[in-house]
Amino acid sequence: MTVSIINIGDELLIGQVVNTNASTMSRLLTAAGMDVHKTMVVGDERQAIWDAVDEAMHESDAVLVTGGLGPTKDDITKKLLCEYFGSELVESSVALDNVKRIFESRGYELTPVNRAQALVPKCCEVLNNDLGTAPCMWFPGKTVLVSLPGVPFEMEWLMRNRVIPKLQETFHTEVITTKNILVQGIGESFLSDLIEPWELALPANIKLAYLPVAGMVKLRLTVHGNYDPSILKGLYDFAGQYIVGEDCETLDELVHKTLIERCKTLATAESCTGGNIARLLTAQAGASAYFKGGIIAYSNEVKESALGVKHSTLQAHGAVSEETVREMVEGVRERLGADYAIATTGIAGPTGGTPEKPVGTVWVAVCSKDETVTQLMHYGDRRQQTIDRTTNQAYSMLMKLICQKH
Amino acid sequence: MTVSIINIGDELLIGQVVNTNASTMSRLLTAAGMDVHKTMVVGDERQAIWDAVDEAMHESDAVLVTGGLGPTKDDITKKLLCEYFGSELVESSVALDNVKRIFESRGYELTPVNRAQALVPKCCEVLNNDLGTAPCMWFPGKTVLVSLPGVPFEMEWLMRNRVIPKLQETFHTEVITTKNILVQGIGESFLSDLIEPWELALPANIKLAYLPVAGMVKLRLTVHGNYDPSILKGLYDFAGQYIVGEDCETLDELVHKTLIERCKTLATAESCTGGNIARLLTAQAGASAYFKGGIIAYSNEVKESALGVKHSTLQAHGAVSEETVREMVEGVRERLGADYAIATTGIAGPTGGTPEKPVGTVWVAVCSKDETVTQLMHYGDRRQQTIDRTTNQAYSMLMKLICQKH
Numbered sequence: 001m002t003v004s005i006i007n008i009g010d011e012l013l014i015g016q017v018v019n020t021n022a023s024t025m026s027r028l029l030t031a032a033g034m035d036v037h038k039t040m041v042v043g044d045e046r047q048a049i050w051d052a053v054d055e056a057m058h059e060s061d062a063v064l065v066t067g068g069l070g071p072t073k074d075d076i077t078k079k080l081l082c083e084y085f086g087s088e089l090v091e092s093s094v095a096l097d098n099v100k101r102i103f104e105s106r107g108y109e110l111t112p113v114n115r116a117q118a119l120v121p122k123c124c125e126v127l128n129n130d131l132g133t134a135p136c137m138w139f140p141g142k143t144v145l146v147s148l149p150g151v152p153f154e155m156e157w158l159m160r161n162r163v164i165p166k167l168q169e170t171f172h173t174e175v176i177t178t179k180n181i182l183v184q185g186i187g188e189s190f191l192s193d194l195i196e197p198w199e200l201a202l203p204a205n206i207k208l209a210y211l212p213v214a215g216m217v218k219l220r221l222t223v224h225g226n227y228d229p230s231i232l233k234g235l236y237d238f239a240g241q242y243i244v245g246e247d248c249e250t251l252d253e254l255v256h257k258t259l260i261e262r263c264k265t266l267a268t269a270e271s272c273t274g275g276n277i278a279r280l281l282t283a284q285a286g287a288s289a290y291f292k293g294g295i296i297a298y299s300n301e302v303k304e305s306a307l308g309v310k311h312s313t314l315q316a317h318g319a320v321s322e323e324t325v326r327e328m329v330e331g332v333r334e335r336l337g338a339d340y341a342i343a344t345t346g347i348a349g350p351t352g353g354t355p356e357k358p359v360g361t362v363w364v365a366v367c368s369k370d371e372t373v374t375q376l377m378h379y380g381d382r383r384q385q386t387i388d389r390t391t392n393q394a395y396s397m398l399m400k401l402i403c404q405k406h
Numbered sequence: 407m408t409v410s411i412i413n414i415g416d417e418l419l420i421g422q423v424v425n426t427n428a429s430t431m432s433r434l435l436t437a438a439g440m441d442v443h444k445t446m447v448v449g450d451e452r453q454a455i456w457d458a459v460d461e462a463m464h465e466s467d468a469v470l471v472t473g474g475l476g477p478t479k480d481d482i483t484k485k486l487l488c489e490y491f492g493s494e495l496v497e498s499s500v501a502l503d504n505v506k507r508i509f510e511s512r513g514y515e516l517t518p519v520n521r522a523q524a525l526v527p528k529c530c531e532v533l534n535n536d537l538g539t540a541p542c543m544w545f546p547g548k549t550v551l552v553s554l555p556g557v558p559f560e561m562e563w564l565m566r567n568r569v570i571p572k573l574q575e576t577f578h579t580e581v582i583t584t585k586n587i588l589v590q591g592i593g594e595s596f597l598s599d600l601i602e603p604w605e606l607a608l609p610a611n612i613k614l615a616y617l618p619v620a621g622m623v624k625l626r627l628t629v630h631g632n633y634d635p636s637i638l639k640g641l642y643d644f645a646g647q648y649i650v651g652e653d654c655e656t657l658d659e660l661v662h663k664t665l666i667e668r669c670k671t672l673a674t675a676e677s678c679t680g681g682n683i684a685r686l687l688t689a690q691a692g693a694s695a696y697f698k699g700g701i702i703a704y705s706n707e708v709k710e711s712a713l714g715v716k717h718s719t720l721q722a723h724g725a726v727s728e729e730t731v732r733e734m735v736e737g738v739r740e741r742l743g744a745d746y747a748i749a750t751t752g753i754a755g756p757t758g759g760t761p762e763k764p765v766g767t768v769w770v771a772v773c774s775k776d777e778t779v780t781q782l783m784h785y786g787d788r789r790q791q792t793i794d795r796t797t798n799q800a801y802s803m804l805m806k807l808i809c810q811k812h
Contacts, residue, residue: 011615011617011626012428012432012445013444013445014432014436014442014584014628015430015434015435015436015442016433016617016626017429018429019425019428019445022421023423023424023425024421025421026419027421027422028421030421038448039418039419039446039447040447041428041444042443043442105786108593111599113598114595153788211422268702270681273685274688274689274697275676275680275681275682275685275702276681276688276689277681278681279680279681279682279685279793281680282679282680282704282793283682285754287704288704288705288758291704292704292705292707293701293703293705293708293712294702294704295699295700295701296674296681296684296688296701296702298688298693298694298699298700299697299698299699302699305741306701306712306741306742336705336708336711348691349691350691383689383691387685387689
């Protein structure tokens with residue numbers, strides 16, 4: 001079955017907000033075995049929305065529309081869909097109960113503007129939006145149309161819990177299994193050469209995708225029908241030394257799961273990553289089981305006072321050096337009393353580079369009670385990329401230390 | 407004049423890659439006074455591309471197409487456009503010189519596959535791509551079509567240096583100004599009620615959009631033609647107490663700019679936000695001018711040892727309390743020697759709540775040498791949302807302290 005996606009919003013059309021909704025929806029639909037035919041963005045403008053809806057209704061089995069459902073005046077989707085389907089707005093008790101529940105839980109009074117959110121076209125079915133006041137509306141028919149709020153977390157929750165299950169039920173889609181393998185320390189094209197014999201021998205029901213992200217490559221197997229885990233043996237034979245883990249989307253998720261499983265604790269000392277390593281871990285529920293804390297040692301004074309890096313080390317070797325990163329990682333592990341530690345120090349740029357240490361020079365270290373491992377990296381001059389790659393490098397080194405694979 | 411954008415690529419359509427090209431292009435076009443009518447994503451599939459191009463050619467003055475220009479087999483845009491415009495492929499000396507220059511500069515030998523990149527439809531004009539081997543092709547006509555490579559940095563460079571100047575020259579475009587006002591501490595619907603008289607009185611050439619993000623609302627004015635700054639007076643009369651700043655996309659950007667302008671320094675002590683407050687600031691180039699560092703005090707031991715929170719305070723009031731957050735914020739400011747400090751402590755959930763302090767209970771504090779301000783917040787049980795809202799709350803409180811607006 002095919003799906004078209006329409007994301008509505010001036011903020012998307014003028015580029016003020018990156019349209020992550022389209023990629024989130026596409027990813028979830030693809031993983032559920034549905035083909036995304038096209039995605040479109042249109043502004044909060046009646047004729048453009050009408051045309052996009054009308055076009056999509058004629059080319060796919062289902063049309064998913066996000067945005068334009070809020071209580072403010074620029075949101076016009078609901079009235080337009082009501083007219084498109086020749087229906088009339090009625091108050092939905094399901095939607096009203098939901099609006100009331102949410103306002104009560106927040107201790108706010110229900111205003112007429114908010115009560116109006118419970119008005120929906122008579123011909124649609126309301127799919128309950130547990131996380132917000134905007135209703136999710138399912139318009140049945142030969143082509144199904146579903147209208148969702150544009151707020152990303154509400155949209156994602158509704159997709160996972162309401163829309164995709166109902167689409168699967170309505171359209172009887174095939175079972176698809178996906179399997180992720182996280183690879184780090186080798187570029188996409190070199191990895192592709194290395195595992196080519198294995199890739200060429202994959203059975204026809206398995207599709208392999210290379211997903212490079214910030215210095216890591218996620219290999220994703222998409223399996224239509226039966227999945228035999230022994231298929232992975234060949235992959236390990238060719239590229240085992242670069243494989244960091246399986247069944248996670250990201251390396252931070254892998255570190256999180258591993259530390260919880262092994263009942264070990266972690267501390268971080270971040271300079272150039274500025275807290276990014278810690279925040280990705282602590283964004284996951286349950287991080288307090290292993291994460292003791294971290295020091296963001298941005299200035300040299302803080303490296304000395306909070307981590308115990310020696311003044312003489314900074315003087316002799318500089319903040320971006322093996323000696324400094326070693327004292328940082330060992331200092332934070334001891335001071336915060338953790339089993340493992342991570343440290344980073346580098347020049348993220350765009351300024352601050354020298355001929356000897358150009359922008360993109362980064363030292364990463366991990367340690368346990370018994371062992372410290374350091375690594376020098378050379379990234380380019382793109383600041384966010386350097387932060388993201390350093391972060392993944394650190395997680396990967398930690399995983400190898402924990403699993404004694406280095 | 408109106409523009410339609412078509413981004414081609416299976417990786418976009420299945421959600422593997424977030425389509426940042428659409429937002430970058432839209433932002434640049436809007437800033438140059440052009441109206442983006444619609445953006446579309448289609449896969450590497452002939453019929454879908456053809457239909458999208460044909461549709462766009464009939465509804466806008468210019469059509470910008472990205473992707474499908476690489477040397478690999480799945481890239482089919484060039485041949486398709488050649489056929490669409492009834493032209494034939496010829497070798498362009500401009501494009502060939504460019505390919506040769508780039509291969510020479512990298513020390514690679516020119517292969518036939520790469521030489522073929524210099525083949526372009528006879529009817530188009532090649533706009534030189536200084537950063538890559540894929541040509542940028544301008545097809546003149548009543549509706550102009552421009553084909554750009556999908557590599558983000560090549561596309562952006564071409565847009566700024568080749569495509570937009572030529573579009574402005576070809577179509578005589580109107581000036582559009584956008585103005586952002588960041589509002590915090592009031593929900594979208596309440597804000598809408600509060601400023602309704604002002605909104606209804608806006609002149610016809612000004613469009614207002616509400617963009618809620620993580621506890622903040624960004625108000626965006628889009629002005630066609632002349633902009634009179636005094637229009638904002640009414641907004642300040644109604645909602646001045648909630649306005650944190652102007653002319654930034656985010657509160658972290660506002661804090662970053664303000665601290666640099668005022669030559670003041672900052673330190674952070676984060677518990678429930680886990681480094682998020684620091685990493686958003688340090689993701690911006692130049693943060694080392696003001697950011698001394700931070701302590702991510704996730705465990706109680708770290709709150710004591712690294713921040714100097716008294717054991718008796720934690721015993722008597724708990725980690726999530728006004729007393730603790732006050733000692734955290736004052737401790738980190740003093741220990742790291744900064745002008746200002748931020749601290750957060752809370753229960754991000756989903757577990758860890760109690761009847762007295764349910765999940766979502768958060769204390770936020772900011773301080774200067776002379777003054778400490780604390781605030782209790784009650785967020786819901788969504789971890790990432792609590793982290794994001796706490797982060798914006800902290801930035802907003804800091805801005806008010808710096809500007810003495812509280």
